[in-house]
Amino acid sequence: MVQVLGSGAYLVNGVEIIPDDEQAGVALKAKTDREISKESARKGTIAYGILEEHNTSGNMGKLRIKFDKLTSHDITFVGIIQTARASGLTKFPIPYVLTNCHNSLCAVGGTINEDDHMFGLTCAKKYGGVYVPPHQAVIHQFAREMLAGGGKMILGSDSHTRYGALGTMAMGEGGPELVKQLLSQTYDINMPGIVGVYLTGEPKKGVGPQDVALAIIGEVFASGYVKNKVMEFVGPGVASLSADFRIGIDVMTTETTCLSSIWKTDETIKEFYEIHGRSEEYKELNPADVAYYDGMITIDLGTIEPMIAMPFHPSNTYTIAELNANLMDILNDVEKKAAVSLDGAVPYTLKDKVRNGRFMVDQGIIAGCAGGGFENICAAADIMKGSYIGSDEFTLSVYPASMPVYMELIKNGCAATLLETGAVLKTAFCGPCFGAGDTPANNAFSIRHSTRNFPNREGSKLQSGQIASVALMDARSIAATAANKGVLTPATEFDGTIGKYKYHFDANIYKNRVFDSQGVADPSVEIHFGPNIKDWPAMEALPENLVLQVVSEIHDPVTTTDELIPSGETSSYRSNPLGLAEFTLSRKDPAYVGLAKEIQKAEKERVQGGHPCQAFPYLKEVMGTIKEQFAEVNHTNTGFGSTIFAVKPGDGSAREQAASCQKVLGGWANIANEYATKRYRSNLINWGMLPFLIPEGELPFTNKDFLFFPGIRSAVEEKAEEITGYTVKNGSMKAFTVRLGDLTDEERQIILDGCLINYNRVK
Template sequence: MKLHNSGVIYENGVLRDAAASADGAKKTIAYSILQKHNTSGDESKLKIKFDKITSHDITYVGIIQTARASGLEKFPIPYVLTNCHNSLCAVGGTINDDDHMFGLTCAQKYGGVYVPPHQAVIHQYAREMLAECGAMILGSDSHTRYGALGTMAIGEGGGELAKQLLGKTYDVNYPGVVAIYLTGAPVPGVGPQDVALAIIKEVFASGFVKNKVMEFIGPGVANLSADFRIGVDVMTTETTCLSSIWETDGKVEEWYAIHGRVGAYKELKPGAGAYYDAAIEIDLSEIRPMIAMPFHPSCAYTIEEVNKNLDDVLTDAEKRAKVSFGDKVDFNLHNKIIDGKLYVDQGIIAGCAGGGFENICAAADILKGKDSGNGKFVLSVYPASMPVYMELMKNGAFGALIDAGAVVKTAFCGPCFGAGDTPANGAFSIRHSTRNFPNREGSKIQNGQLSSVALMDARSIAATAANKGFLTAATEFDTEFSGKKYFFDKAIYEKRVYDSKGVAHPEVEIQFGPNIKDWPSMKPLSDDLLIKIVSEIHDPVTTTDELIPSGETSSFRSNPLGLAEFTLSRRDPAYVGRAKAVRDGAEEVKAEVKTAASALDKFSAGFGARAEAAGLGSSIFAVKPGDGSAREQAASCQKVLGGWANIANEYATKRYRSNLINWGMLPFLYKDGDKNLPFANGDYVFIPDVKKMVSEKLPSCKAYAVKADGKVNEFELSTGDLTDDERKIILAGCLINFYKN
């Protein structure tokens, strides 16, 4: 793999280094799609209107509630509501299916599409039924990626979808475009997850493609099936890129034809002399089976490397656990070594990444006639949609898997976010899914329960199952892959999916459950702000899973106040109590404010009175928060608890920063690192004229931290670039207030 850190020109199928070219930059696929959807009239400041939007059942309730509070009357574009996260309806009484009935009645009332539980995971349905070459789709899930099918798709927090429902735009500076130049062809046994993990390993830490578009081009693209491309594409989210797009060809045309949508295909190619801001060259024939060890997809090695250097690799993983957990648990992977080999307790092939037709067929080919054993190891397989399920049942793949000891289940995202197949304490799981963050598999560190996940391709998971749980690369088996052809039966959806065809029925009454609550009222930004730092996180990266946990909270995503009780519960369990004390004006907080005001008055006359009259709220400091999920609740829960800001050295993703803004929180940047901070957990920070800074577009403002000894530290905060609407949203206090006004 070779990285080009400066610009390249793509012409006649080859790359060459080149100086920036404004004309060449207009010849990329990304440029043509973005500008087609741009309504601003300014090529550098995009205001995008999407063709379609899609959500699942732990995001659509909050989105529709936000839009309803802001004046929603009808879905103006196709909006698909899938039910693949809370589909088990097994936790929290009637909560989950109450959300589903809310979704169905909203689809009827406002003119949307409702996909019932177990029919399809969100991204598979979008691929099968929504994607079109040259189109754009916005989804409230971070893995909204359909670039392999010629659709530029972006995953964002719910506020951005609410804007689309209200006829507004997605505002973003024109992104950099990075060429992913593919040559060669994968060797047998190497799958899309292997290619994806190799890319993520190469680019994540450096931010090489952060907030940029990855454009897949080159002769190697033609050597990949559409399903293989999809499997690589969905994982581009883990690079922190904004979106992705691929050149299209006859294989993609065939894919659309199989799904009965030939009209959705058109050829997409970059123009001769297309200019890219950077490039990654990948020889697919050099990729080998990979494994991403806990606790991030970028912690990737070849399986061969792991098996040769077990002690070193496991030691590194245990050190990473220390960073995340400290001394709270004794995380041990060395006890998984048996007779010099790494033993795995569980295998999962599931969801938008692993549950595709070709992945499962390949796993079945490897396991045909073999036996996964009757020990601890267990393999579960979740096809990504019911049409895929039906074809695997017809073509014998399921028979081979079940005969080998695998368990076949229905379409469900649970194993990916911690709501299904949670392994035993101390267990080690290998999964063809999208993420392996701490607790992502469902363990609860706060209760002393911890298992861990490594990411692998379905093929090597099957090879490990065939080896009865001992880590094995698929290339170690001389498998004859059957290459079964896929047949899509759209009647499966026609019989179960509610499709309004865009026709709203305003007479329909929305069905609410007792857990579905309105957003609490939120105040506009005050002239001055006094914030208490109530959590301080120095991990290199803080994920949205740590800001608001995934699995165990999913049943409360429709209840802002109930969900907020889980905020930072995995990372800083005392946070909620501290934040609520500030929000509710507890007596000890009132006393602290007076003490802080006195110190500020001594520092600068008049500051004390202004601080006491200022808007009061809380804030967290984190080095780099927001990696991972698009879930808006990572920000909205802080706001519900009285948060007014985050202070960070940088934000891991655009989507998390956007979530903060949409909930009226200031995305403060402190540029001087996390060593010797001018404030600490428990300190108060006074920010005079903060409203003026936002409204008058000032580049930064002075802030004043009151230390425990009464000393006041002066320092500088900025917010980075904000659009005019983003400024108005922050001034109004949140997106809902902005649209109400």
């Protein structure tokens, strides 16, 4: 199905792979009749060309990227704009689109969600942006329809910002990275590795884009093969895929932990732009006649089978046939993994879903940026035509990704076909993807064509004794299961016809509802604020020394941003930094907030000119121990706060609040063996937190221990490769070593200043 090359590789004329081994030079010369250097061939990738066009540093090893466009949704844009306003924003310097697809239901917290929407509309008017009202489109579908362009780059404050299939290199990052673009600053990274994804063949009937995506994720996630790299899709198999099919694979590349993605483009993509009235945005993109890739994944599309990602991660993949053939063995394995993910907090089993030897599903969802596309829903309608989901437990909800898609489903009859089966059609909304819509019953099992299936992401609350779980599947197999009244069924067992429907895009829907300033700012507009929209609290610069208390210790193999700051009902509070911070780690470590607040009292007392030990008496003994070795240390040159340890934090969402909530509660650092994603590490840095790294093995501290980092400010200024810290315990100090990893000069200064807001104020 999917094979991973153990080395780099050259791609010749887009069709022949030559592994980077001892024979590579000879093979290349035989094919091209010339000497080819690896460095010159690196410049032959599509990704290199796009990055070069957007790099402002003059150094392709150290990129300083300026993006063409920005996009955010309604649980990120308030914080981003508030940060930018605090840093001197007067006008959006490039197109910035504010969509409203996460808090669309306005169901929690009274008026606060619609206040956020009105904030967005008035900011679009004041600063010269674009505002997409609730229920019109999910963020990424609108971007595909109206923003993407060949050879362009888009930055979004959502991790699934991926438009590579349309020839657009897009990246999902935490909000502060968008703030930098709004302030005409740059996105600074080392040149990423480029991994080729070489496609051949064509998918069999019943296999959809989610199946291909899950096969890739299952193969590469654990090894980190594409982590923080760009995936570049090439090969003759690309031509066999429709635009929607490519888009469906592309959006899921986020779950591999890659940095971005890009695809070769052709007449199919040209037609996509023509259909959407934007033919001028098409650009043919192909690798050069010789291109070098840092890795190569090969996929014979014809060998891909209907897939399922079992709880609780998109990489926990099996073919549906394999699961059905080995139910009890696989369910045992799922339960063992769940015990780690859930910390044994609640009993969890899926064996009660097995009835008469078949696996029974409680709910199906086809939704959002991954599942809500036109072709996915049309295929589901064809598979379900003439069937009924029945009147028992099983339910099916379908969310078209935009109103133009919804309109076309009405016109071509697919909407009526689905409604007749007992399915429910809903408006464009991202809720099922993050736990704000269609939350299943306790112990229920949901199959979803959406992006993630982390614990509690479907909306259940572990802290309330609730557990439900999600498996990821393609819309086609969800439809086959629905037609079979909830019996897990791969779509390859459907023996009818899956049609090819012509798509007609109706631009009038957006013309009539979307506010587009055309880049013209109106400074006279007053911003609409509500009682939940709060400014960021003041944050201090990094002091010369730090005393930190470890207030959470997490040993899961991977910690998601959902576990650091929950999604779902907390989304309504993302405009209120202090209010949202109360939910930090609430699903993973409910004691965290209280412990963090206790040590934070010491720092607040220090900043106000008082003595920290009066606010937090435990410090008296700690400071006494420290002074025995470091006599010059006192509360005027030492800051106090908290830190957490996690093995590999930050998988999943780009949400900056996973870091900012810790900062608001007095966090100065994270300590980890590895950071799961670049975007989480960037969020830590942009909120003035130290991204410490410590080698795997026995930790020199445990939860509630105090740590002392002397001269930490000087260490950051002087670019120290290793930093000595001390565990302060029982009247003694034990040294250990941490690293900060690569930091740009700007990132160092942001940490020194205390956060990005302070950095820009100083500038």
